[in-house]
Amino acid sequence: MAQEGGIDIVRDAFRYQNRFSGSKMVIKVDFPVTEDAGFSYLIKDLALVVKSGVKVVVVPGCAEWIDAALLSQNIVCRYAGTERITTQAALPFVEMAAFQAATRFITGLSGSRVDALIGNFVRARACGVIGGVDMLHTGEVDKIFAASLGRVLDFGMVPILPCIGWSPSGKPYNVSSDEIALAVSQSLGAVKLIIVSAGQFLPALEAGGFSIPEFIERGEDGRIIRLRPHEAETLLTLSHYKKFDVERPKWISQLELALRAAESGIERIHIIDGQEEGALLREIFTNLGSGTMIYADEQDLIRPMRSSEVPDVLHLMEPYVRRDILVRRSVDDIQEKKDDYVVLAIDDSIRACGALHDWGEGAAEIAALASDPAFTEMGLGRRIVDYLLTKARKAGFKRAFVLTTRTQDWFEAYGFAETPIDSLPARKRALYNPERKSKAYALDLF
Ligand SMILES: CC(C)(COP(=O)(O)OP(=O)(O)OC[C@H]1O[C@@H](n2cnc3c(N)ncnc32)[C@H](O)[C@@H]1OP(=O)(O)O)[C@@H](O)C(=O)NCCC(=O)NCCS
Known part of the structure; x- marks a missing residue:
C-alpha cells in the first residue's frame, strides 16, 4: 500500500520479476522517443528488464525516419490510406532509415552491455494492388521466423526488427512496424506488447477537446490505468477519426494497434510515455504501472x-x-x-x-x-x-x-x-x- 512506504513496491517488483522472468515481451518504440534526451535512460531501463530475465524484442517505429530520409532526397511518396506506397526510388532510402533507427538501439544497448542484433526475422510479401492502387514495394508480414528469434532470445540477446521484410527470393519490402510488432507478439506468444509513445496517452487523448466518457475509470492521478478492449473501442468510435485518415493523431493508431493485439490474444498491451523517466520499469514491475494497460483477460x-x-x-x-x-x-x-x-x-x-x-x-x-x-x-x-x-x-x-x-x-x-x-x-x-x-x-x- 502506498502509505506504508516503499517496501510494498519492492515486494511488487520481486513478484513481477519472478513472474515474468523467461517470458517474452515485444517493445514497439514510436518516434521521436529515440531522439529524446531521455532515450539513454529508456535504454538503461530496457537493459535492466533484459537482465532480469525477460526476453525482449524491439521494434523501432520508423515512419518519421523514413519521411526525413525521403525529404532529404526530394522523393515524394503517395499514400493509400495511412500506408506509404514505397516506390523503387524510395526503397534504398527507406532501408537506410529503417536500419538507422534500429542502430540507435544497438548503440544504446552496447553501452549497457546487452547483446543485440538486427536481423531478417520477417518474411514479407507484396501488398500488391489494393482497390486499384499498386502498393509497389510496400509489403505485409508473410511469416515471422519465430524459431530463429527464439534461439536468439535464449542466448539473452535482444533482436531488433527494422520495418523491412524480405520475400523468399530476398526482395526487400517496406512493412509497417505496427504490423511487425503485432505479428511478432502473436508468433512468439508474448505476454506483453509495450507501445512506447512520445508523451502521455491521456493529454494526447484530451487534446483537441476530446472528452473521456465518465464510465472509463481513472486513477488518483487522473490516468486511465486500465482499459478493457470494448472501452478502447468506444474511445476510438467517439474520436470520429476515420480508419485511413492520415491526419489522425498518433494515439488513434496506438489504440488501434493495442486493440488488434488484444483481439488476437495478447493478454496485456501497455501504452507508456517513453519520455517519462522509469516509465518502462514502473509499468512492468509495479501494480499501478505508469501508463495505460489494455487487457483482455479477467485479471x-x-x-x-x-x-x-x-x-x-x-x-x-x-x-x-x-x-x-x-x-x-x-x-x-x-x-x-x-x-x-x-x-x-x-x-x-x-x-x-x-x-x-x-x-x-x-x-x-x-x-x-x-x-x-x-x-x-x-x-x-x-x-x-x-x-x-x-x-x-x-x-x-x-x-x-x-x-x-x-x-x-x-x-x-x-x-x-x-x-x-x-x-x-x-x-x-x-x-x-x-x-x-x-x-x-x-x-x-x-
Ligand atoms: C468505502 C470504500 C470501500 C470505497 O472504496 P473505493 O474502491 O474507493 O470505491 P469506489 O471506487 O467504488 O467509489 C469511489 C467513490 O466513493 C467516494 N467515497 C469514498 N469513500 C467515501 C466515504 N467514506 N463517503 C462518501 N463517499 C466516499 C469517492 O469519493 C468516490 O467518489 P466518485 O466516484 O464520485 O469519485 C473505501 O473507501 C474503504 O475501504 N473505506 C474504508 C472501509 C469502510 O468504510 N467500509 C464500509 C463499512 S463496511
Whole structure:
C-alpha cells in the first residue's frame, strides 16, 4: 500500500520479476522517443528488464525516419490510406532509415552491455494492388521466423526488427512496424506488447477537446490505468477519426494497434510515455504501472477468499481499523466465517475485500468492505458490493444492510437508506455495540 512506504513496491517488483522472468515481451518504440534526451535512460531501463530475465524484442517505429530520409532526397511518396506506397526510388532510402533507427538501439544497448542484433526475422510479401492502387514495394508480414528469434532470445540477446521484410527470393519490402510488432507478439506468444509513445496517452487523448466518457475509470492521478478492449473501442468510435485518415493523431493508431493485439490474444498491451523517466520499469514491475494497460483477460477477479489469504485481508483492513472505521477482527473471526468473504485480486495481490453475513429473517449484512488505499476511487469498492448484492439476491435474501460509522454517504449514493437499528434481524441486534453508534443502512433486494 502506498502509505506504508516503499517496501510494498519492492515486494511488487520481486513478484513481477519472478513472474515474468523467461517470458517474452515485444517493445514497439514510436518516434521521436529515440531522439529524446531521455532515450539513454529508456535504454538503461530496457537493459535492466533484459537482465532480469525477460526476453525482449524491439521494434523501432520508423515512419518519421523514413519521411526525413525521403525529404532529404526530394522523393515524394503517395499514400493509400495511412500506408506509404514505397516506390523503387524510395526503397534504398527507406532501408537506410529503417536500419538507422534500429542502430540507435544497438548503440544504446552496447553501452549497457546487452547483446543485440538486427536481423531478417520477417518474411514479407507484396501488398500488391489494393482497390486499384499498386502498393509497389510496400509489403505485409508473410511469416515471422519465430524459431530463429527464439534461439536468439535464449542466448539473452535482444533482436531488433527494422520495418523491412524480405520475400523468399530476398526482395526487400517496406512493412509497417505496427504490423511487425503485432505479428511478432502473436508468433512468439508474448505476454506483453509495450507501445512506447512520445508523451502521455491521456493529454494526447484530451487534446483537441476530446472528452473521456465518465464510465472509463481513472486513477488518483487522473490516468486511465486500465482499459478493457470494448472501452478502447468506444474511445476510438467517439474520436470520429476515420480508419485511413492520415491526419489522425498518433494515439488513434496506438489504440488501434493495442486493440488488434488484444483481439488476437495478447493478454496485456501497455501504452507508456517513453519520455517519462522509469516509465518502462514502473509499468512492468509495479501494480499501478505508469501508463495505460489494455487487457483482455479477467485479471481482476472477484472470488471467494481462500484460507491462506486471511493475513492479506487483515493487512488490507488494518489502516481502516487504526482509524476506527472498521471493527478489529482476528484471524479466528475471519476463519470462522471464511465462506462469507470475497476478495478482488489484481495480478495475484488482494486489493479489495468484503463479506456477506447471513443473520436470518431474510437479511444479509455487507461487512468488512475495504479497498487498498492505493487503489481507491477505481470502482473496486463498488464492484465488491455489486458482487455481494448479486450473491445475496441469488441466495434469496430480501434485504441487505450495512452498519457504518463513516461511510454512510457512499452507501446512500449506492441506493441504501438509513434504517432504525430495531429493524435489523434479532441476532444482529443482540450483538450491536451501542458505544460505536454505528448507523444502519439498508437496501431492499428484488
Ligand atoms: C468505502 C470504500 C470501500 C470505497 O472504496 P473505493 O474502491 O474507493 O470505491 P469506489 O471506487 O467504488 O467509489 C469511489 C467513490 O466513493 C467516494 N467515497 C469514498 N469513500 C467515501 C466515504 N467514506 N463517503 C462518501 N463517499 C466516499 C469517492 O469519493 C468516490 O467518489 P466518485 O466516484 O464520485 O469519485 C473505501 O473507501 C474503504 O475501504 N473505506 C474504508 C472501509 C469502510 O468504510 N467500509 C464500509 C463499512 S463496511
